[in-house]
Amino acid sequence: MTTTTLSLGAALNAGLRRALEHDRKVVIMGEDVGRLGGVFRITDTLQKDFGDNRVIDTPLAESGIVGAAFGMALRGYRPVCEIQFDGFVYPAFDQIVSQVAKIHYRTQGRVTAPLTIRIPYGGGIGAVEHHSESPEAYFVHTAGLRVVTPSNPADAFHMIQQSVAADDPVVFFEPKRRYWDKADFDVDAGPDLPLHRARVAREGTDATIVAYGSVVPTALSAASIAADEGHSLEVIDLRSLSPIDFDTVEESVRKTGRLVVAHEASTFLGLGAEIAARISEKCFYQLDAPVLRVGGFDVPYPPSKLERHHLPDADRLLDAVDRSLAA
Amino acid sequence: MVDKIAYPVQLIQPDGLRVFRPDYTSLVRDIRPDQLRDLYEDLVVARRMDVEAVALQRQGELGLWAPLLGQEAAQVGSARALRPDDYAFISYREHAVAYCRGVDPGVMTRMWRGCAHSAWDPSSVNVTNPAIVVGSQGLHATGYAMGAHLDGAEIATIAYFGDGATSQGDLAEALGFSMSFNAPVVFFCQNNQFAISEPVHLQSPVPIAQRAAGYGMPALRVDGNDVLAVLAVTRQATQRAREGSGPTFIEAITYRMGPHTTSDDPTRYRAAAETEIWKARDPIDRMRRLLDREGLLGEEFLARVQATADAVAARLRSGTVEAPDPAPLDLFDHVYSTDHPLIDEEREQYAAYLAGFAGIEEALS
Numbered sequence: 001m002t003t004t005t006l007s008l009g010a011a012l013n014a015g016l017r018r019a020l021e022h023d024r025k026v027v028i029m030g031e032d033v034g035r036l037g038g039v040f041r042i043t044d045t046l047q048k049d050f051g052d053n054r055v056i057d058t059p060l061a062e063s064g065i066v067g068a069a070f071g072m073a074l075r076g077y078r079p080v081c082e083i084q085f086d087g088f089v090y091p092a093f094d095q096i097v098s099q100v101a102k103i104h105y106r107t108q109g110r111v112t113a114p115l116t117i118r119i120p121y122g123g124g125i126g127a128v129e130h131h132s133e134s135p136e137a138y139f140v141h142t143a144g145l146r147v148v149t150p151s152n153p154a155d156a157f158h159m160i161q162q163s164v165a166a167d168d169p170v171v172f173f174e175p176k177r178r179y180w181d182k183a184d185f186d187v188d189a190g191p192d193l194p195l196h197r198a199r200v201a202r203e204g205t206d207a208t209i210v211a212y213g214s215v216v217p218t219a220l221s222a223a224s225i226a227a228d229e230g231h232s233l234e235v236i237d238l239r240s241l242s243p244i245d246f247d248t249v250e251e252s253v254r255k256t257g258r259l260v261v262a263h264e265a266s267t268f269l270g271l272g273a274e275i276a277a278r279i280s281e282k283c284f285y286q287l288d289a290p291v292l293r294v295g296g297f298d299v300p301y302p303p304s305k306l307e308r309h310h311l312p313d314a315d316r317l318l319d320a321v322d323r324s325l326a327a
Numbered sequence: 328m329v330d331k332i333a334y335p336v337q338l339i340q341p342d343g344l345r346v347f348r349p350d351y352t353s354l355v356r357d358i359r360p361d362q363l364r365d366l367y368e369d370l371v372v373a374r375r376m377d378v379e380a381v382a383l384q385r386q387g388e389l390g391l392w393a394p395l396l397g398q399e400a401a402q403v404g405s406a407r408a409l410r411p412d413d414y415a416f417i418s419y420r421e422h423a424v425a426y427c428r429g430v431d432p433g434v435m436t437r438m439w440r441g442c443a444h445s446a447w448d449p450s451s452v453n454v455t456n457p458a459i460v461v462g463s464q465g466l467h468a469t470g471y472a473m474g475a476h477l478d479g480a481e482i483a484t485i486a487y488f489g490d491g492a493t494s495q496g497d498l499a500e501a502l503g504f505s506m507s508f509n510a511p512v513v514f515f516c517q518n519n520q521f522a523i524s525e526p527v528h529l530q531s532p533v534p535i536a537q538r539a540a541g542y543g544m545p546a547l548r549v550d551g552n553d554v555l556a557v558l559a560v561t562r563q564a565t566q567r568a569r570e571g572s573g574p575t576f577i578e579a580i581t582y583r584m585g586p587h588t589t590s591d592d593p594t595r596y597r598a599a600a601e602t603e604i605w606k607a608r609d610p611i612d613r614m615r616r617l618l619d620r621e622g623l624l625g626e627e628f629l630a631r632v633q634a635t636a637d638a639v640a641a642r643l644r645s646g647t648v649e650a651p652d653p654a655p656l657d658l659f660d661h662v663y664s665t666d667h668p669l670i671d672e673e674r675e676q677y678a679a680y681l682a683g684f685a686g687i688e689e690a691l692s
């Protein structure tokens with residue numbers, strides 16, 4: 001038992017280090033991932049320790065990073081691409097959705113593309129435009145990709161290793177405003193869950209909140225506040241956005257009868273819409289209230305002085321819970 | 328390798344006469360009469376396959392086909408420069424490249440018939456399935472070459488694309504990446520003068536090969552209808568790659584004699600007179616004239632070539648018409664390499680739905 005205190009960012013670094021040690025075909029590539037260690041220092045010291053053939057600083061070209069990584073995957077490598085910020089992934093969108101996602105289907109299973117595409121995402125850090133977006137729905141809508149996001153250091157440590165080891169391409173969203181959140185965990189214990197499973201982050205009986213990534217800690221705070229007010233909220237951390245572990249969500253909703261889905265991304269056609277539709281279909285007779293969504297507004301990501309209004313906070317979550325309980 | 332874009336390399340004139348170019352003939356010095364005849368056979372087989380596929384499309388057996396008519400020498404010459412462990416990234420018109428790499432003509436049409444998105448196992452012949460988003464494969468070839476470079480493998484990777492693809496950002500990024508990492512890759516542009524209806528001057532006001540200069544990449548132009556010249560320059564480029572001298576850009580100047588695809592109508596956008604000019608530069612006629620001048624064109628040889636071409640075409644035809652339709656539930660296969668609960672659920676539900684019809688059909692029969 002080796003309990004270590006690590007921030008989410010440091011846990012990702014430790015997880016990537018393990019992945020590099022475990023398989024010599026793992027390579028990291030992206031802008032500034034080498035000597036700088038990435039703009040968030042997630043790849044800090046990795047180039048120093050593994051060399052510039054394993055941790056590759058690339059030209060400033062996102063389609064190039066993913067397209068070249070895809071070619072390396074065809075040669076037997078397991079590249080981990082870093083996209084510097086959420087809003088910079090769009091130039092690589094075609095390579096991700098048209099090439100990486102489809103190669104296994106296109107070749108009837110003859111070719112795999114074991115890429116991990118890391119994207120720091122979401123707001124709340126006071127950044128300028130294109131540095132705070134939540135583009136997960138674009139990728140979740142594309143068959144052939146797995147899309148995951150950890151919400152805490154232990155999951156970050158294990159899920160990055162599970163993603164690198166997966167034979168399918170994984171889009172790995174990192175909740176950047178949680179990079180500095182710390183937790184104790186045993187780095188030598190195995191993961192508690194397979195990559196695709198959701199986690200019940202807090203048990204409760206009155207209503208369920210489903211969240212993922214950066215909003216999970218927000219949902220847990222909301223549940224603590226609600227507990228003080230006499231309401232018992234269950235919080236589910238999805239972890240995997242594609243596939244979604246609906247079994248865990250359905251089981252919770254059958255118990256609580258009420259569901260609020262929360263995410264930072266714009267609400268319209270976001271993951272909340274899919275979850276609401278699915279739960280309405282599967283749990284219609286167990287629901288005591290309509291499924292409610294709390295998300296970012298349907299506006300472009302706003303200037304940072306406005307982001308606290310845009311991002312769901314505990315109060316907006318509790319407001320939705322109150323509406324659900326009142327129904 | 329020239330650093331300055333010079334007049335296109337040519338080793339055989341349209342009238343079949345050899346061109347005196349010691350710098351390039353030295354690269355094909357080993358091509359003796361038998362190999363010249365083999366190259367001629369490849370050209371004829373490529374055209375015969377293509378004609379057969381167009382006929383199959385007209386007969387309703389293929390949904391679409393992208394004819395290579397006129398581009399046989401560019402494809403055969405470059406593909407025959409490759410070694411078995413080299414790796415080719417192709418686009419959708421490179422049927423002759425696929426054939427030269429050993430793809431079974433009997434499976435070549437799977438994609439065009441709609442049976443599958445791809446036909447063959449890329450690793451069995453070291454040639455990818457065709458890229459349809461033009462230019463994307465330039466990056467894939469670059470990444471593959473970077474991997475080969477890291478492996479210490481002395482191989483070349485070649486990316487095939489057209490003049491239109493050179494306008495795509497991905498190709499520009501591929502040129503940049505390959506130079507930054509000294510990747511052992513050959514960029515092989517078949518400038519066939521048209522991107523569907525758009526003439527090449529709409530893609531670039533300067534020769535396409537000049538694009539490489541901005542990246543510091545050596546480039547040259549070659550007469551793409553001269554199989555021997557294409558073989559020579561591709562051998563030179565792949566050798567540079569294998570030696571660790573980095574990427575090369577080749578612009579093979581050729582002409583798409585037919586439509587872009589069987590759905591296209593080139594009479595809307597180009598003059599018949601232009602096509603006539605290029606007919607006089609036909610790659611097969613040129614090679615035939617060379618063989619004739621050099622006394623290599625016996626009746627027996629021609630009959631043998633025709634027999635081979637007909638056999639390949641017959642194989643392509645039988646493989647096409649006999650290709651079984653995929654089963655409905657194949658729809659759900661291979662989306663992921665491991666289980667995916669939502670797809671498993673959809674498969675199960677659709678299977679049950681289809682099974683319902685089976686009962687009705689039984690009752691009605």
